[in-house]
Amino acid sequence: TERMPTRKGDFIAIILREMMNAKHLESHWGNLDGIQQKAVAEAVYAPTFDAGAFGYKYGEDPNWGESDRWSYSIRQPSLLNLFILERGNNRTRAVPSDLKALLKAFVPKPPSIKLETLETHPETVTVSYYTFDPKTYKRKETAEDVVLLHYDTEHAAQHDLLAVLRLIDAGKVRVSAKTRRPTAATIKAVTEMLLGGDFYPENEDLEPYETDPRPIKAFAWPLIVQAAGLTRISGTKLQLSPTGRKALTAPPHSTLQTAWNRWLKTTLLDELNRVNVIRGQTGRGKRGLTAPAKRRKTVVGVLKKCPPNRWVAFDEFYRYMRASGILLEVSVEPWELYIEEHQYGQLDGGGALLASRYMMVFLFEYAATLGLIDLAYLYPSNIRDDYADFWGADDLDALSRYDGLMYFRLNNLGAWCLGRRQNYTPSSIEIQQIFTVLPNLDVVASGPLQPADRIVLEQFAKQASDAIWKIQSEQLLKSVEAGHSVADMETFLKTRSGGQLPETVAIFFSDIVGKIKQLKDLGTARLIEVADPAVATLIAHDSSLKNLCLPAGETHIVVPVKSETIFRSRLRKLGYVLPPSE
DSSP: OOOOOSSHHHHHHHHHHHHTSHHHHHHHHHTSOHHHHHHHHHHHTSSSBOHHHHHHHHSSOOOOEEEOTTSSSEEEEOGGGGTSEEETTTTEEEOOHHHHHHHTTTSOOOOOOOOOOBSSOOSEEEEEEEEEETTTTEEEEEEEEEEOEEEOOHHHHHHHHHHHHHHHHTTOOBBOTTTOOBOHHHHHHHHHHSTTSSSSOOOTTOOTTSOOOOOSHHHHHHHHHHHTTOEEEETTEEEEOHHHHHHTTSOHHHHHHHHHHHHTTOOSOOGGGGOTTEEOTTTGGGGGBOOHHHHHHHHHHHHTTSOTTOEEEHHHHHHHHHHTTOOOOSBSOGGGOEESOTTTOBOTTOHHHHHHHHHHHIIIIIITTTTSEEEEEOOSTTSOOTTTTSTTOTTOSOSSTTTTEEEEEEOHHHHHHTTSSSOOOOOOOOOOOOEEEOTTSEEEESSOOOHHHHHHHTTTEEEOSSSEEEEOHHHHHHHHHTTOOHHHHHHHHHHHHTSOOOHHHHHHHHHHHHHHTTOOOOOOEEEEEOSSHHHHHHHHHOTTTTTTOEEOSSSEEEEEGGGHHHHHHHHHHTTOOOOOOO
């Protein structure tokens, strides 16, 4: 019944009196609706009110009042504005500290964020899409249940790692010297080596306008092994580094763990680059992109919260991240990134779109390829429509090849790589004997060989018929010259034939090893011809030079390249000089 004042100062005094009185404050709190009360609770028990996180946590925004036409300011504020105040130029919302103290007496703490998980993923997913009805000239919505593709990655990754390393060892992996990305021929070769092929099989039924999701694993592996330090590059060809050669016989899960940790820090690739329709990434938009290593750390921090061996919907994973107040910022200047055309297709306001697609690439192409997560997914066409309101997206059936990611599961290997488990024991796999080694050095295949096995066998054997290979010393010695290990070849035969090798074969390999030890490459040297045999003898036996060179017949001297500079210097002091070669 109190008459409202007209002066601003008097009006503020009434508000202070009402809001700082504990009894009145609780009454005003009771006048808020349920969502507004939850907003106050979130703001009371946090430094500031995170509007984005609140929306993802509760599925709707609180009522702040009636806004003007452009939603720039509130014309008719709601009661909520007396509890949560907007402050500063950045329009941060928070509850004043003195008001917080009073509210905590009766405002309950908000519930914690919960990540919803499943024991098993659904067999099918309902997909809606629009078609044009020529009779009514209108769009018609159609819904159908589509069967999910399923891929367990733990064993496949361990097989694929070794297969790719063997392909590299055979000299069949090339990359761009500038970008370090695999060539088209390499992608095809890697695909043939992968256990079961790439995540998506070749699909001849794809329409020309539909997004072809391949390649994923075949593109990722050549980059992963480079980032892990398992290779070095010679021109455009990848070669195994000493670490990569050791990985051929090391437990593959240990190498995968190392590769995963190295990938988290690599600058070899920004995963967002794989979303080809988002343009500007190599132009003006590049300067606004955040560091990929920082983004990966953010995603991994949320991934660690996923319980092992439980399925998580990708949309739920993203909701949980945002509801937890975690913001994955891909670009600080999203308006410099665009679809189709820069002036109209800018992604200003597309922070969630950039974050979700970045996460899809990181999870689908790298976490899954390395065997950390299992997947349940669809072909990407017409699965998501979160990009549809952006200019230039009308003709797109998908924003990326990864749009079909629906569910994933952190497996035992992933839990170990992320530090969720202290130990990892590879699950037992049924080992099949794929060939028999005979005493006459024949290798008889019991069936078609995997491409990776064929590549190793070609290092020391020649194919004599469809099922028979002949171990040959000349072929083996050529491989040794190329840097291959005899012990690796012998181990390969043992593991693929199911036991010890026949005695004649074991002796064969032992003799080869003995012959290899007879010779040692000491490096490059310079051969010098001396006209007078007496001068050659003088130089070769001079006290200051004899440790830097070796006599080679009566009129020649050999000087190692590493000793050439000091040899020339001391030769001059002796009164002789080695002129430039003609």
